[in-house]
Every structure is written in structure tokens, then in C-alpha cells.
Amino acid sequence: MADPNAKMTKATPQEVMVSVVLGLVAPLIAIVLVLTLVNKIQSSQIDTDSPEIAEKAVLKNIAPVAVLAAREAGAQRVERGGEEVYNAVCMACHTSGALGAPKLGNKGDWGARIAQGYDKLIENAINGIRQMPPRGGDAELSDAEIARTVAYMANKAGANFKAPEAAAPAAAAPETAAAAAPAAPAADGKAVYSNTCALCHASGMAGAPKAGDKAGWAPRIAQGNDMLYKHAIEGFTGKAGMMPPKGGNTSLADADVKAAVDYMVGLAK
Secondary structure (H helix, E strand, O other), X not given: OOOOOOOOXXXXXXXXXXXXXXXHHHHHHHHXXXXXXXXXXXXXXXXXXXXXXXXXXXXXXXXXXXXOXXXXXXXXXXXOOHHXXXXXXXXXXXXXXXXXXXOOOOHHHHHHHHHOOHHHHXXXXXXXXOOEOHHHHOOOOOHHHHHHHHHHHHHHOOOOOOOOOOOOOOOOOHHHHHOXXXXXXXXXXXXXXXXXXXXXXXXXXXXOOOOOOHHHHHHHHOOOHHHHHHHHHHOEEOOOOEEOHHHHOOOOOHHHHHHHHHHHHHHOO
């Protein structure tokens, strides 16, 4: 049993102060660490309130998978080399690694693919594989152009594939050159949408109205086609988001942009 005559030890004021301070140190350290982490995260984020930075970010995100370019009717098609095709069609995905594409020059990305062999890589590029569309989204690419482009990209990552040589263009016969050129084909709104517009308008990225969303398109359709064409061609920044000129693909002709607008308007009616 405890001695009833034993005296309890009393803490001095100094000991009480030390205990209180030590009790506050741990929470204060935790708060400082949390604030430091939050500040670090915030400093790494894009300032989306800055129109210039926001526009650059959107343009990067919506770089088209393939470019739809109109060629003069009756003009002879010239076969292109691998690097030229890469710059015109493949760069958007194979430079950034978008949609899982192996990056140009990245041996880690290309090693297993190169091991499949040149013929298999050409076959996959022609037919499409996983998220890559057939012929990289450009249906006009010839098999030889695709073979050159595959060799160009694979060789940058350590392969030693021999690409087919580009054939010299044949001279046009005088009567063919002098013949009247046929009328240019009508712009294909659905194709332009698929190649350029779908990245934003299928997902609603950057405030874009989703294709087929009647509620989202109704106030825009009410403005009239001329206003829709103007915004699509020249670009537009509003409260909900922004759209770069011609959806970020400035090589599109105005007629192609209008056709894409008509196609999306039709989906929302």
C-alpha cells in the first residue's frame, strides 16, 4: 500500500512550460511540412488564368493526330521520304508519346518493336494497331511511304532497316498537262472532324461543346452559321474555354473548317 505520509512531487513552472512547448513542437512541424508540400505542388501547376499559357497548353493538347491537307486537283502526287512524312503526319504522336506511340529516338520504346522485324512494323503501320489509326490517319500514304517512315523512326532508335528508294516522278504528257483540271472534291466534314476536331469535341476538352450534345450546341447554333464559321476559322476565347484558329491545324482550308462545323451542327440537331 502507498505510504499516506508520502508527499506528491510538484512540477515547477519551468517544467510545465517545457512540457507545453514540447507538446506544440510536433504539430507545428507537421503543419510546416504540409504547407511546404502544398506550396511545391501549386508552384508546379500551369497558371490557367493566364490566357497566353492556357492557349499554349491547349494547342499542345490538341495537336492533331493527322493533318488533312487539300491538294490541287489534277496535280501529280510526289512520293515523300520517311523524314518528310514523319514531320507532316507522325510527329504529333511520336514526338510526345501521345496515345502510347513510341517516341522518336527512344530505344526503350522501340526495342521490342524493332525485334518484331521491319515487315511486321510496316504491316502494323499500314493496318493500324491499338490506338494508332491505319496509315497514321492519312489514307493517301502509299505503302512505300509508310515503309520509309517506319525505317526512319526505327533507325533513329538503333535499327538498321533499308528503306525503299523514292521513285522519280514521271513527266506528264503535254496533252495531260494541258487538259482542264476536274473540279475539286467537296470538303469532307466528317473526316476533318475525325482528324482534327474530335480530340476536343469528343471529350469536351478546353470547354469544347461535345459532338451530339444538343444542350451544349443549342446556344451556339442560335448564333447562326456565319458566326460559327468565324469562330472556328479565326479562333475564339470565351468564359467556358478557348478554341485556337482552325482547331490548331492552320493548314486546313476554310472550306474544310466550315464542312466540319456543318457536320457537328448536324449531329446536334
